[in-house]
Every structure is written in C-alpha cells, then in structure tokens.
Amino acid sequence: MRTPGTRRRPTPSARAGCGGSGERRAGGAVTADAVVRVSGPEPAALEGVRVLDLSRVLSGPLCARMLADLGAEVIKVESPDGDDGRHFGPFAGGQSTFHRLLNRNKLGVALNLKDPGDRDRFARLVARSDVLVENFRPGVIDRLGFGPEELLRLNPGLVAVSISGFGRTGPLADTPAYDLIVQAMSGLMSVTGPDGGPGVRVGVSIGDVVPALYAVVGVLSALGQRERTGRGQHIDVSMFDGLISVMESVAMRALHTEEAVLPTGGHHAISAPYGTFAAKDGPVAIAVASDALFVRLAAVFDRPHWLADERYASDAARGQNREALRREVEAALADMTVQEALDRLARGGVPCGPILGVREALSHPHTLARGLVPTEPDGFRTLGGGVRTTGTVRSLRPAPALGEHDHLLARWLAEEPRRTTPTPRTE
Numbered sequence: 225m226r227t228p229g230t231r232r233r234p235t236p237s238a239r240a241g242c243g244g245s246g247e248r249r250a251g252g253a254v255t256a257d258a259v260v261r262v263s264g265p266e267p268a269a270l271e272g273v274r275v276l277d278l279s280r281v282l283s284g285p286l287c288a289r290m291l292a293d294l295g296a297e298v299i300k301v302e303s304p305d306g307d308d309g310r311h312f313g314p315f316a317g318g319q320s321t322f323h324r325l326l327n328r329n330k331l332g333v334a335l336n337l338k339d340p341g342d343r344d345r346f347a348r349l350v351a352r353s354d355v356l357v358e359n360f361r362p363g364v365i366d367r368l369g370f371g372p373e374e375l376l377r378l379n380p381g382l383v384a385v386s387i388s389g390f391g392r393t394g395p396l397a398d399t400p401a402y403d404l405i406v407q408a409m410s411g412l413m414s415v416t417g418p419d420g421g422p423g424v425r426v427g428v429s430i431g432d433v434v435p436a437l438y439a440v441v442g443v444l445s446a447l448g449q450r451e452r453t454g455r456g457q458h459i460d461v462s463m464f465d466g467l468i469s470v471m472e473s474v475a476m477r478a479l480h481t482e483e484a485v486l487p488t489g490g491h492h493a494i495s496a497p498y499g500t501f502a503a504k505d506g507p508v509a510i511a512v513a514s515d516a517l518f519v520r521l522a523a524v525f526d527r528p529h530w531l532a533d534e535r536y537a538s539d540a541a542r543g544q545n546r547e548a549l550r551r552e553v554e555a556a557l558a559d560m561t562v563q564e565a566l567d568r569l570a571r572g573g574v575p576c577g578p579i580l581g582v583r584e585a586l587s588h589p590h591t592l593a594r595g596l597v598p599t600e601p602d603g604f605r606t607l608g609g610g611v612r613t614t615g616t617v618r619s620l621r622p623a624p625a626l627g628e629h630d631h632l633l634a635r636w637l638a639e640e641p642r643r644t645t646p647t648p649r650t651e
Contacts (some may be wrong), residue, residue, distance in 0.1 A: 246342070256536045266615050268295020269614075269615025270291060272297075274296070274355070275288055275292070275296045275297065275298040276356060277357050278356060279357050279358050281307065282309070283387045283432040283435050283438070284359035285327055287439040288300070288330065288445070290327035290437075291355065291443060292610065293328075293609050293616060293617050294615060300331065301349075302333070302335075302626055302627070304334050304336055306626045307579060309323040309326065309327075310323045324622065325606050327623035328622060329621050330624055332624030332626065333629055333633060333640070343368075350382065350472045351640050354381070354642060355383045356383070356384045357387070357443075358384075359386070359438065360388070362386070362388050362392045362397050369478075373382055375442075381454065382456040385458075386461065387435050389401020389402075389463050400465070402430050406433070406463040409499060410467035411475075412430070412471070413426075418470070418485055418489050421486055421487050421526070430467070431461075432463065433466055435463045436647040438465075438466050447537050452647060461598065467505045490509075494539070494540070495512070495513040496543045496549050497512050498511050498576040499550070501554050502557065503561060503564075504560055504561050508557065508566060508579070510575070510576050511576070512542075515539065517573075517575070518542065518571050518602070520572050530552070545618070601622065604622065605618070
C-alpha cells in the first residue's frame, strides 16, 4: 500500500524488525533486527507501512497484531506502567500468554503522553507513520492532545482508527464498555444459552474480536483509498456496532417477524435438525439445513417415513417442529456410539462432527496440518492467524518487553515525515 512519488520506502535499516540479520538474546528475546519473512518470493503484504499501536488489552492490540502479521512495522507505544494485558493470566515463564498472543511481531517503546518531551516525540512519530490504532474511551485521546483532528493535522495521510465500546457519537458514546457489556446490550446474550434461556455470555471475548476484525478491514480500505486521494482519515469503530452487525438471521427475525427471539441451546432456531444430539456415549453435531440433506439423513437412519411426514416437509416446517424431530433423531442414535454415528453420517454425506474440547481441538491433526498452533523462536506455542496470503509473515517474533526498542526512537525520528500523493489513474 505504498504511494508512489514522494512517499519514501524505508530501507531495511530504517525498518528495524522487518529485515536484517537478527540475533537471539539471552532468555529467548529477539532483537529488533530479527528476520520476519514470508515464504516464497513475495514481499510482505504491508511491507513499508508503519503502524503506531497505542491500544491496550484486546481489541486494539489484536487489530495491530493482524497488521503486523501482514508485514507492517508495528510500534507498540505503552505508558511507563505498561499495557494492562501484561498482567492477565495465564502466565508462562513469568510472562502473560494473553499479552504475548496479541502483541507478537511488534516493536515496543514506552512514552508518557503527559510528559511534554514524550508528547513531542510521539507527535513526531505520528508524522512519520501511516496508521495509528487506539482504543481509549472516547475523549481520552482528545484530552491527551491527540484527537482525530490533531492527528490528521500532524499527518494528513494518516489512517487513524479508534475502537471504543459505543463509538464517538450517539447517546452512549461516553459509556465505558467491556466485552460482557456489549454482549449483553447487543442482544447477543439474549439468544445464547440453554433452550428457552436464560441468556449467557459467549465463551470468548467476541465483543472485542469482531471490532478488531472490522478495524483491520477499515485500515486496509483506507490505505487503498489513500492511494487514490493522497488523504488519510479517522475511522470510528464500535464494539457495539460490530456485534449488532453480525446478528444475521437473529436480527432479521426480530425485524421482520413477531416470533419470540430466545436461546435455543445447541440448536438452530430456524433449521432442523441442526444442532447437537445425544448418541449412546456422548453428543454429536449434525447440520441439516436443506431438503436434500434431510433426504440423506433419513436414508442414513433408515427412516423413510420422515420424508412423508408433513411436519418435516420443508426446512421451515422442520424448524417449527424442532423438538419432535430432535427426539426422533436421538432415538435413531440411541444404539450408536459417537464414532459409529459420525462414520455412518459421513458415509451418507450428512455434515457432522464431534464435540471437541479446546485441548482436543488444538491438538487435532487438521489443526496442526493447517499451522494453527505455531511456535515462536523461544518455544512459546501460540495461535496462528485465520487467513494466509502470499504476503503473510511466516516467522514470528515474540512480543516486545516494555520499552525494549526505546533506543530506536532516534532513528525513527530522524526520518523525513510521511508525504502521500494520489496515484494517477490509468484509463
């Protein structure tokens, strides 16, 4: 995403951490010049793009880490007290595994934005960067003197992303939020949990993960737009917006029907049989969401009469008679073990799967074959990204220690400020 013309492509020495010979430090730490390469001849997708990561804990750090995994030079800017995520367990080797997962492939500096000298250094860094990510509560970054208008004054080509609970506008803009709060207020909790309720929290911090993904999409889109216009922009990302936007069929039912929208346990609220069903020695997941798949299911279980039953004549009818169909499916499974049921369903072309625990999923041969549990140079096992392109970084660098790369500030600040010009359009 480099703008031709006045934008200077950083040299390897200026892009500390994106090239060079690199050496391991005692204790497993890796120097700023550690090699981060992609496999094959392609350069990293975001090589030459500098990101200032001013965020903490989860949503912002995950966004910035995904940009780092695509080859951006990400500088994590922390207060002298450090990111709160450094104190979140579990711990391995005295370090937060949570923090390490979210901050690999970054460089790290410590700046006190209430100190005039550090504020000046940060402002100069802004002028020499392409992207800034922050997830303060709305108003905090403004009070620090770096609101959106000031950031774009310092660097008109900057793509600045703010992730907050409810966004910078609207009646809840000043309301603090965590994942639990936006799960509760978005309606997500109200449709998650045992059949009929009560609603429960999703098992991962989806309220942080979804806006992080949206923020990455926003950054890539804005960098592409900058190629054409030469201008940066401020992007307002809300955790609440993110969860509302992914409510798909649940929201459509609320908007376009009068039916109650409640949790349905391990089952789909519309399609059936689409959920978890008890076999002789445990549950099995079966996903039948079309008439053609239902025909296959009836054949697998030798239940031809299902196809003549008006209650099961369509996906909509089966959904309305979900509980009766569940009992019939479980009666067919009663004498089968989970593995026997999976084998028969798979042979019959019916989508199915076991209910795996987290450790089982992480150690599954398919998980390992897809490279989803990579190992960092010091032996730390972590999670891979969910997308791999020819420009995705393959070698991983551990998360930086607090202020580990302060010595590089002088080098970065000696660079010329970023200048962007639009790319001429070819007819």
